[in-house]
Amino acid sequence: MAERVPVSGTTRLYAVLGDPVAQVKAPGLMNPLFDRLGLDAVLVPVHVAPENLAATVRGLSSVENLDGLLVTVPHKAAARALADTESTTVTVTGTANAMRRNADGGWHADNFDGSGFVRGLRLAGHRPEGRRVSLLGAGGAGSAIAAALLTAGVSRLAVHDPHASRLSALLARLERYWPGRSAATVPEALGDADIVVNATPLGMRAQDPLPLPLSALAPSCLVADIIMEPRETALLRAAARRGHQVHHGLHMLEQQVDSYREFFDLR
Incomplete structure (x- = not known):
């Protein structure tokens, strides 16, 4: 070292x-x-x-x-x-x-949130191409992840955010670049998702509710969280208990380090 x-x-x-x-x-x-x-x-x-x-x-x-x-x-x-x-x-x-x-x-x-998230998925063996993805959260990280997933070739992206104006603004931007491939959804309508991503802050605090009803998911659905602390969020623990594969938040940051190195010209 x-x-x-x-x-x-x-x-x-x-x-x-x-x-x-x-x-x-x-x-x-x-x-x-x-x-x-x-x-x-x-x-x-x-x-x-x-x-x-x-x-x-x-x-x-x-x-x-x-x-x-x-x-x-x-x-x-x-x-x-x-x-x-x-x-x-x-x-x-x-x-x-x-x-x-x-x-x-x-x-x-x-x-670099979106590119880091997609690289993390791929390194963990979860290829997004052709998959149906539901994304919870249209804020800072969620918007970047949405764009990166569409760039990566997901077949359909469904996005939920309780802030209607933020959600509609994101969907309008995505529609300009990837017409017809993204739409709004609600947490209860996740049954056909191959991958569901929590890009909300829910899970950072012990008292937070789960960001989605796990009972709505298909058994084969991968559950991903972008929260890094705690590593094992309540969502990921509950999803694992139900038999879902899970994907941790730290992967997204770890896969951004090379991007930061290039961006800041560190050598």
């Missing part, structure tokens, strides 16, 4: 912005990457309430040794509006989970 590079006056800074941040796993993946590469850099969690996000990003823009930001719940849609330039993925999804400095000091936004 590479020796930890000590934090000093020459250290380059990266931050992961969220509310809360106790659950974030990115520092545990990115800081070892910095060490392996011998980089004088550190990623730290920064707890920012939604009403303070814009002021925080503006303030961080003046920190001259800060090179990049990662963005987690619930800031991914708001972060997109704070970027000066954006990737096509951000345009399609309406959300961002990574921001780097442009040459002029502004922010360039991208989103």
Whole structure:
């Protein structure tokens, strides 16, 4: 294992912005990457309430040794509006989970949640091509996962979100790029899904209800969660007890590390 590079006056800074941040796993993946590469850099969690996000990003823009930001719940849609330039993925999804400095000091936004999720599925032996997928959650990560699944070739994507305007906006964006392949659904109508994905925050807290009725699922349905802490969410535990294959949230983040390395030009 590479020796930890000590934090000093020459250290380059990266931050992961969220509310809360106790659950974030990115520092545990990115800081070892910095060490392996011998980089004088550190990623730290920064707890920012939604009403303070814009002021925080503006303030961080003046920190001259800060090179990049990662963005987690619930800031991914708001972060997109704070970027000066954006990737096509951000345009399609309406959300961002990574921001780097442009040459002029502004922010360039991208989103790797969806590609990370799909790569994680494939590495676990669950190929999405031709499958029917039901997605719960049209927020930051959910929108990115929706676009990535359609890119990967799912035959049908059904999306549910209790926020009607957020759901309709996502479906309208998806329709422009993949006409006729996505539609709204409700949690009770999941019986024909081959894969169901929880992209909501439900499951981060012990008192949260299950995001979907497991009794509605076919026995062969794969149940995936994108929550990383706890690793074994109540949904995944309950699904496993009913005999479903399950897919854990950490896979999505682990498969984004190479994308972050390229995005931030870490070498």
